[in-house]
Amino acid sequence: MNRFAFLLDRLSYEPRRNAKVRLMSDYFRETPDPERGWALAAITGALSFRHAKAGLIRGLIMERADPELFAMSYDYVGDLAETVALMWPGETRANRAPPLSEIVEGLTSTAKLDLPKRLAQWLDALDETGRWALLKLITGSLRIGASARLAKTAVAALGEDIKPDDVELVWPGLEPPYDALFAWVEGRAERPNAEDPAPFRPPMLAHPLEDANFRAFDPAEFAAEWKWDGIRVQASAGRDADGRHVARLWSRSGEDVSAAFPDLLDALTFDGAIDGELLILREGRVQTFNVLQQRLNRKAVTPKLTAEFPAHIRAYDLLFNGDEDLRGLSFVERRKRLEAFVARAACPRMDLSPLVPFDDWDGLAAARLDPAGAGAGADAAAVEGLMVKRRDSPYVVGRPKGLWFKWKHDPMTVDAxxxxxxxxxxxxxxxxxxxxxxxxxxxxxxxxLTPVGKAYFGFTDEELVELDRFVRKNTTNRFGPVREVTHTEAIGLVLEIAFEGIAKSARHKSGVAMRFPRVARIRWDKPPHEADRLESLERLIDEREAAAGS
Structure with missing residues (x-):
C-alpha cells in the first residue's frame, strides 16, 4: 500500500503529462501482480465498495478526535481524506503496512458492521500518505490528474510495439486485477481475446476551431455537420457465440449506460457500431439538453419515464458494419456506408445527422449563426455548433491534429x-x-441577489490567487466550509460568467439552470449594482424557447 500511496502522491503534484506516464509505467514495471492490477483499477475508476463511504470515515475520526476540531480542520483543509489522514491519532501501531490487494479484498468482502474496526486497523498501520491514499480509494475521488486513458498509455509503454489504442481495444473484455493484460504487454502471453460481441471502441475526438485559424484550410477538403446538444454515445451490437443478439450503449469514456436506456436498446437490432449523439426526440423534434438531463442518472427507468422522454440516436459515423472494420476508410466513404446502413436498419430510434452544405468558409460561418436557415429547421434550438471534418480522414482514436474540428456557438454570458x-x-x-x-x-x-449558479473553473492560477485573496478579505459569515462574501450594491465582486445553455428549472430557487457555467472574466472594473438582473436571464430563456417552437 505504501508504494501505491507514494505513486498517488507523486502524480497529484506532477503537472506534466509525459512525466505522469513515466511514473505509472515505472510503478507497473516494478510492482508484482496483483498489486499493480488493483492500482490500475483504482486509477481507471474500476473499483467501488458497497459499504465503504465517506460517512464511515467521518464517524471514525469523530470517535478519535474532538468533533469541533475536526470540523474546523476540515473547513481549513477542504479535503476529507487529507484532513483525516493528518488528524488520525498516534504513531503507526502495526508491524507491517497492509498490501493494496488485502485492502481491496477487505473493502469488498467485510461485513458492514465489521468494516469500521478493520478500517481503523489499516489506518493505524499506515503513515500519513498511506492513510490519505486509503481514504481516497474509499471515497472514489483520487483527483491526481491521471485519466483512465493516461493509465492505459502507461500500461502500453511496458511492451514493444503496443499502442494505447491496442490496450483500449481489449480493455472491455478484462477485469481487475488485469493479470492477462500485463502478461500480454510484457510478451509472456497472447493478446487477450475480446469476446464481447458488442464492445466499446475508443472514439475519435475533435480540436476546437477558432474563427481566426480555419481560413488556412481549403474548404473543398472538408465536410461539415451539425453538432447536436446531447451526449456523445456509441451503439454497438453483434452476436455472441450462441448466436444471440447483444446490444450495448456506451458513453464517450467507455461507460456502459445500457441499463439506463432499455427502450433504445430494444430498437438496436443491427450488427455493427454507430458513433452518434444521444438525444430526446418528441414528435420528430430534438429537445434541448435540459430535457435530456431529466432522463439521465435515474435509479429507476419506468415505462412512464421512457414514454415521456423517448431516447434517440442521431448517427454521425459508422465504425463497424457487422464484423467489417470501417475505421481505416475515409470520412466520405464511411459516410456513404453510414447512409446505406441507417436506411437498411430502418430503426425508429435512430436517424442520420445531416451534412451542412457550404462552398466557402464565409458560407459555413453564416450557417453556424443561423442553423434554422441552413437546414436544421425545427431542430435548430438543439444545435450547439458545427463539426468540421476532413473528407479523407480515417477514424483515429484520440484527438489527432488537423482532421476533426468542433466549431461551437459563442457562449452566452452574464455579469453576476x-x-x-x-x-x-x-x-x-x-x-x-x-x-x-x-x-x-x-x-x-x-x-x-438571487443565486443562479456555481462555477469552479475558467480562471487562471494567477486569477485563482486573486479570487482567494478577495474571499478571505471580504468574508462576512461562515456556514460550515462555505464563506459568505460581501455582496451589496456598493461593495462586492462581479464575475463575467460564460455558459453553454440555459433553461427553466423547478429544482432551482431562481427558476433557471445554466449549463457548464464558468468564470470568463473577473470584472474588477464593474460595481455590483451594475450586474445583470434575473429578468434578463428569463427573457433569454423565453427567446430560446420561442426560437425552438417557431
Missing amino acids: VLMYAQRGHGRRSSFYSDFTFGVWTEDVEGPR
Missing part, C-alpha cells in the same frame, strides 16, 4: 455578483475556488 465561496479539492484544497454567484431581482424590500 460573487456571493459564496468554498475550498476546492486536491491541489486546490488551500484555495477558495468554488464560487456561487447571483443576479439582482426586485422584491418589496428593494433589490436583492
Whole structure:
C-alpha cells in the first residue's frame, strides 16, 4: 500500500503529462501482480465498495478526535481524506503496512458492521500518505490528474510495439486485477481475446476551431455537420457465440449506460457500431439538453419515464458494419456506408445527422449563426455548433491534429455578483475556488441577489490567487466550509460568467439552470449594482424557447 500511496502522491503534484506516464509505467514495471492490477483499477475508476463511504470515515475520526476540531480542520483543509489522514491519532501501531490487494479484498468482502474496526486497523498501520491514499480509494475521488486513458498509455509503454489504442481495444473484455493484460504487454502471453460481441471502441475526438485559424484550410477538403446538444454515445451490437443478439450503449469514456436506456436498446437490432449523439426526440423534434438531463442518472427507468422522454440516436459515423472494420476508410466513404446502413436498419430510434452544405468558409460561418436557415429547421434550438471534418480522414482514436474540428456557438454570458465561496479539492484544497454567484431581482424590500449558479473553473492560477485573496478579505459569515462574501450594491465582486445553455428549472430557487457555467472574466472594473438582473436571464430563456417552437 505504501508504494501505491507514494505513486498517488507523486502524480497529484506532477503537472506534466509525459512525466505522469513515466511514473505509472515505472510503478507497473516494478510492482508484482496483483498489486499493480488493483492500482490500475483504482486509477481507471474500476473499483467501488458497497459499504465503504465517506460517512464511515467521518464517524471514525469523530470517535478519535474532538468533533469541533475536526470540523474546523476540515473547513481549513477542504479535503476529507487529507484532513483525516493528518488528524488520525498516534504513531503507526502495526508491524507491517497492509498490501493494496488485502485492502481491496477487505473493502469488498467485510461485513458492514465489521468494516469500521478493520478500517481503523489499516489506518493505524499506515503513515500519513498511506492513510490519505486509503481514504481516497474509499471515497472514489483520487483527483491526481491521471485519466483512465493516461493509465492505459502507461500500461502500453511496458511492451514493444503496443499502442494505447491496442490496450483500449481489449480493455472491455478484462477485469481487475488485469493479470492477462500485463502478461500480454510484457510478451509472456497472447493478446487477450475480446469476446464481447458488442464492445466499446475508443472514439475519435475533435480540436476546437477558432474563427481566426480555419481560413488556412481549403474548404473543398472538408465536410461539415451539425453538432447536436446531447451526449456523445456509441451503439454497438453483434452476436455472441450462441448466436444471440447483444446490444450495448456506451458513453464517450467507455461507460456502459445500457441499463439506463432499455427502450433504445430494444430498437438496436443491427450488427455493427454507430458513433452518434444521444438525444430526446418528441414528435420528430430534438429537445434541448435540459430535457435530456431529466432522463439521465435515474435509479429507476419506468415505462412512464421512457414514454415521456423517448431516447434517440442521431448517427454521425459508422465504425463497424457487422464484423467489417470501417475505421481505416475515409470520412466520405464511411459516410456513404453510414447512409446505406441507417436506411437498411430502418430503426425508429435512430436517424442520420445531416451534412451542412457550404462552398466557402464565409458560407459555413453564416450557417453556424443561423442553423434554422441552413437546414436544421425545427431542430435548430438543439444545435450547439458545427463539426468540421476532413473528407479523407480515417477514424483515429484520440484527438489527432488537423482532421476533426468542433466549431461551437459563442457562449452566452452574464455579469453576476460573487456571493459564496468554498475550498476546492486536491491541489486546490488551500484555495477558495468554488464560487456561487447571483443576479439582482426586485422584491418589496428593494433589490436583492438571487443565486443562479456555481462555477469552479475558467480562471487562471494567477486569477485563482486573486479570487482567494478577495474571499478571505471580504468574508462576512461562515456556514460550515462555505464563506459568505460581501455582496451589496456598493461593495462586492462581479464575475463575467460564460455558459453553454440555459433553461427553466423547478429544482432551482431562481427558476433557471445554466449549463457548464464558468468564470470568463473577473470584472474588477464593474460595481455590483451594475450586474445583470434575473429578468434578463428569463427573457433569454423565453427567446430560446420561442426560437425552438417557431
